[in-house]
């Protein structure tokens with residue numbers, strides 16, 4: 001990291017007040033040194049319309065598989081005040097950041113933080129009563145975790161899944177084949193980022209002085225084109 005990056009990052013953190021600046025999770029308080037697309041609020045902007053639609057539904061439980069730094073579990077938790085929150089995350093380091101993010105947003109009492117998800121521990125997490133939303137981003141492990149024979153409750157569950165064909169060839173096709181009969185499936189593809197993804201009202205002078213850094217800040221550094229699947233049970 002160059003000294004200019006530190007200044008740029010500090011300026012954005014100050015301008016945003018340490019909270020997500022835009023998008024469905026606007027106002028979500030983040031742990032220090034956040035991923036900049038999270039702080040700016042442009043992260044996964046392709047999903048913003050579907051997230052708005054999902055946040056308007058009365059979920060009893062939100063299960064986030066692959067919690068990362070807690071952006072999704074805490075963001076969704078703030079938007080759906082009645083929901084119990086369950087987050088699976090593989091690494092202890094990330095689980096500590098999730099705990100900090102959840103605490104900053106007053107969500108600790110509603111949140112259960114668990115380790116690596118497997119079909120065996122995911123299934124019981126979905127069995128409790130009431131409508132459940134699953135948000136999954138696990139770098140290819142979605143192929144194992146969406147096996148309907150091992151996680152039968154998914155047949156009646158709404159899911160938002162980031163697929164990773166770049167890491168596990170055939171993920172997307174396998175999930176569509178598994179759930180095409182039980183769910184309505186909407187596919188959303190990644191789109192390129194431009195400087196317009198950086199909100200004009202966030203640190204406008206910094207953006208004008210450092211356009212290359214501003215552009216870099218809205219990039220999500222993906223390994224290639226990716227697809228999300230929104231799976232909603234037919235008849236729900």
Ligand SMILES: C[S@@+](CC[C@H](N)C(=O)[O-])C[C@H]1O[C@@H](n2cnc3c(N)ncnc32)[C@H](O)[C@@H]1O
Nearest residue numbers: 066068069071088089090091116117137138141
């Ligand atoms: C790309 S990150 C998710 C980022 C998240 N979408 C966000 O916006 O913050 C993927 C995460 O999945 C976690 N992961 C991978 N395999 C997992 C598993 N079996 N169970 C739980 N977490 C897993 C990784 O440790 C990593 O933190």
